Amino acid sequence: MDDDRSHALTPSARPPATSQLLDRIEDGDARALSRAITAIENRAPECEALLRALYPKSGRAAVVGITGSPGSGKSTLVDRLAAAYAASQRRVGVVAVDPSSPYSGGAILGDRIRMSDLEENPDVFVRSMATRGRLGGLAGATADVVTVLDAAGRDPVIVETVGVGQDEVDVVRLADVSVVVLVPGMGDDVQAMKAGILEIGDVFVINKCDRPGVDALERALRAMFALDESVRTPDAPIVRTIATDGRGIDELRDAIDRRGGARDAPPERARRRRAARARLTAVLEERLARLAHDHLLDDGEFEAAVDAVERRERDPYSVVDEVLGRFRFGRAE
Amino acid sequence: MDDDRSHALTPSARPPATSQLLDRIEDGDARALSRAITAIENRAPECEALLRALYPKSGRAAVVGITGSPGSGKSTLVDRLAAAYAASQRRVGVVAVDPSSPYSGGAILGDRIRMSDLEENPDVFVRSMATRGRLGGLAGATADVVTVLDAAGRDPVIVETVGVGQDEVDVVRLADVSVVVLVPGMGDDVQAMKAGILEIGDVFVINKCDRPGVDALERALRAMFALDESVRTPDAPIVRTIATDGRGIDELRDAIDRRGGARDAPPERARRRRAARARLTAVLEERLARLAHDHLLDDGEFEAAVDAVERRERDPYSVVDEVLGRFRFGRAE
Numbered sequence: 001m002d003d004d005r006s007h008a009l010t011p012s013a014r015p016p017a018t019s020q021l022l023d024r025i026e027d028g029d030a031r032a033l034s035r036a037i038t039a040i041e042n043r044a045p046e047c048e049a050l051l052r053a054l055y056p057k058s059g060r061a062a063v064v065g066i067t068g069s070p071g072s073g074k075s076t077l078v079d080r081l082a083a084a085y086a087a088s089q090r091r092v093g094v095v096a097v098d099p100s101s102p103y104s105g106g107a108i109l110g111d112r113i114r115m116s117d118l119e120e121n122p123d124v125f126v127r128s129m130a131t132r133g134r135l136g137g138l139a140g141a142t143a144d145v146v147t148v149l150d151a152a153g154r155d156p157v158i159v160e161t162v163g164v165g166q167d168e169v170d171v172v173r174l175a176d177v178s179v180v181v182l183v184p185g186m187g188d189d190v191q192a193m194k195a196g197i198l199e200i201g202d203v204f205v206i207n208k209c210d211r212p213g214v215d216a217l218e219r220a221l222r223a224m225f226a227l228d229e230s231v232r233t234p235d236a237p238i239v240r241t242i243a244t245d246g247r248g249i250d251e252l253r254d255a256i257d258r259r260g261g262a263r264d265a266p267p268e269r270a271r272r273r274r275a276a277r278a279r280l281t282a283v284l285e286e287r288l289a290r291l292a293h294d295h296l297l298d299d300g301e302f303e304a305a306v307d308a309v310e311r312r313e314r315d316p317y318s319v320v321d322e323v324l325g326r327f328r329f330g331r332a333e
Numbered sequence: 334m335d336d337d338r339s340h341a342l343t344p345s346a347r348p349p350a351t352s353q354l355l356d357r358i359e360d361g362d363a364r365a366l367s368r369a370i371t372a373i374e375n376r377a378p379e380c381e382a383l384l385r386a387l388y389p390k391s392g393r394a395a396v397v398g399i400t401g402s403p404g405s406g407k408s409t410l411v412d413r414l415a416a417a418y419a420a421s422q423r424r425v426g427v428v429a430v431d432p433s434s435p436y437s438g439g440a441i442l443g444d445r446i447r448m449s450d451l452e453e454n455p456d457v458f459v460r461s462m463a464t465r466g467r468l469g470g471l472a473g474a475t476a477d478v479v480t481v482l483d484a485a486g487r488d489p490v491i492v493e494t495v496g497v498g499q500d501e502v503d504v505v506r507l508a509d510v511s512v513v514v515l516v517p518g519m520g521d522d523v524q525a526m527k528a529g530i531l532e533i534g535d536v537f538v539i540n541k542c543d544r545p546g547v548d549a550l551e552r553a554l555r556a557m558f559a560l561d562e563s564v565r566t567p568d569a570p571i572v573r574t575i576a577t578d579g580r581g582i583d584e585l586r587d588a589i590d591r592r593g594g595a596r597d598a599p600p601e602r603a604r605r606r607r608a609a610r611a612r613l614t615a616v617l618e619e620r621l622a623r624l625a626h627d628h629l630l631d632d633g634e635f636e637a638a639v640d641a642v643e644r645r646e647r648d649p650y651s652v653v654d655e656v657l658g659r660f661r662f663g664r665a666e
Contacts, residue, residue, distance in 0.1 A: 055648035276643035288621040310609035315388030
């Protein structure tokens with residue numbers, strides 16, 4: 001083995017955690033929270049040290065995932081729900097990973113992004129997540145941000161996502177309580193929820209419940225709970241809301257809290273164990289992917305292989321076999 | 334180094350490609366296509382051998398990505414477009430990776446899935462992709478399916494996806510021509526498209542163009558093309574359609590073909606090179622992830638670590654450091 005080409009898989013440079021930043025995060029300082037989350041999004045050098053220090057202090061918050069199609073009124077609902085928690089002396093964290101969320105910023109097509117009332121509320125910390133370009137996936141980054149908010153004493157931590165793609169399903173799986181927002185009369189909406197979201201809902205919301213079709217939607221949900229064996233919470237409460245005028249929001253908060261209060265029951269323990277396993281696996285995969293980028297891909301030979309693949313002279317499978325075949329992976333001692 | 338724990342990174346068992354299946358695929362046999370795609374979805378042992386053999390025969394088809402929110406009428410549009418290509422003596426492949434697509438099957442809530450007319454058309458091959466549980470991501474699996482259809486002589490290959498999550502954006506990036514479907518009067522729709530989709534559209538469709546707001550939407554798009562420097566195709570055509578009655582479909586086909594015809598221009602070459610690089614990287618990452626699962630995670634020690642992480646006694650970052658720190662990664666000779 002050529003030792004010059006042999007690398008331990010652990011990162012070499014690991015700056016000491018900024019203990020001052022950590023202290024401020026634990027005090028719940030919003031600017032310190034923002035800074036830590038930016039470090040996570042950018043994979044800044046200090047981010048792992050921060051997460052190592054904060055992880056043991058996390059695990060107290062109820063993590064509430066809220067998902068629904070664009071147009072379901074989900075963002076307004078999250079707004080109101082966060083305000084309801086704040087009104088009952090809770091300090092709330094909100095992570096918006098939905099590209100259609102007003103929090104996720106960036107007005108396009110001349111649309112003005114609605115400024116949330118929450119920005120004025122010191123008991124609610126709102127942060128959007130970029131949905132692109134993160135090695136290791138959106139779910140991993142979101143899990144890290146939830147850890148920071150949880151360690152900072154935010155409880156609940158609400159994760160808002162649009163329930164369509166695999167990334168979004170993975171994000172919902174992080175949650176202790178999953179809330180699915182539906183709207184009467186939107187067949188498309190229901191179609192869009194097929195990717196595993198309905199099965200994992202613990203609490204269902206029928207928002208805009210002054211619209212026609214609300215009874216039919218509730219009956220359809222109950223029928224699904226009864227028929228589909230993959231449904232996780234067959235007795236899931238169905239709460240009717242009109243987020244725009246606040247109707248049903250307190251009932252929703254109570255339904256979430258009842259579900260969150262069951263967190264030490266055996267099925268919930270099993271779920272948290274699965275979440276811990278997924279977390280470990282995600283960190284491991286991210287590290288391996290980074291390794292591939294650092295040690296295999298920055299190579300003139302790799303560029304030549306890209307050319308050959310583009311011209312169809314070679315196929316990507318045999319190129320990867322060849323590249324990996326040159327390396328050996330085994331215990332150091 | 335303990336050789337028993339040292340592994341070459343190439344898969345050991347690689348069954349010979351079923352040459353009969355390959356012959357039938359190249360003849361365009363629809364049942365052989367289905368079988369090959371099922372093998373890819375399941376990561377069956379024969380799948381890499383198939384892809385190795387088919388990859389050199391691919392690269393001829395125009396790959397057309399079509400994206401739009403649920404409710405945009407995208408599936409009907411894809412139906413009509415595929416039929417229009419078939420009517421002009423083209424053999425078309427359609428891959429639906431949209432969980433809200435009627436092709437993706439699985440009726441829920443008592444909804445009947447619309448049966449497409451296309452199922453009767455021998456010149457159109459339609460296949461849906463599952464959106465879950467695939468190591469290496471949906472984009473990688475979709476790229477493999479496109480390779481099979483392309484090698485089987487399907488041209489164009491239409492990839493239908495819902496443009497919301499990162500996975501879906503990655504899928505659209507595979508395409509030679511990206512079509513974005515919008516509907517007048519749906520502000521939500523536009524919000525939902527923010528995750529990079531508008532920037533990469535080459536052809537825009539305003540479907541349901543008999544609705545109010547069509548002129549305003551077209552003006553807004555033109556304004557965005559002029560203002561946003563990240564827009565890839567500032568002169569992108571905007572085609573008005575009513576998919577349900579076929580209006581504008583031939584114009585859309587022509588707009589796609591004009592764009593597809595420019596595939597050998599320098600910017601398109603650069604894009605195909607980026608696609609080849611992404612393909613190689615995806616295969617490499619999938620292989621490394623599989624390695625992690627096979628050689629690092631099936632371990633009683635790992636289970637103990639999961640317990641410690643779940644109880645917050647350890648953090649996932651230091652566990653992964655420890656696990657990887659035991660291994661060495663380097664050239665075999």
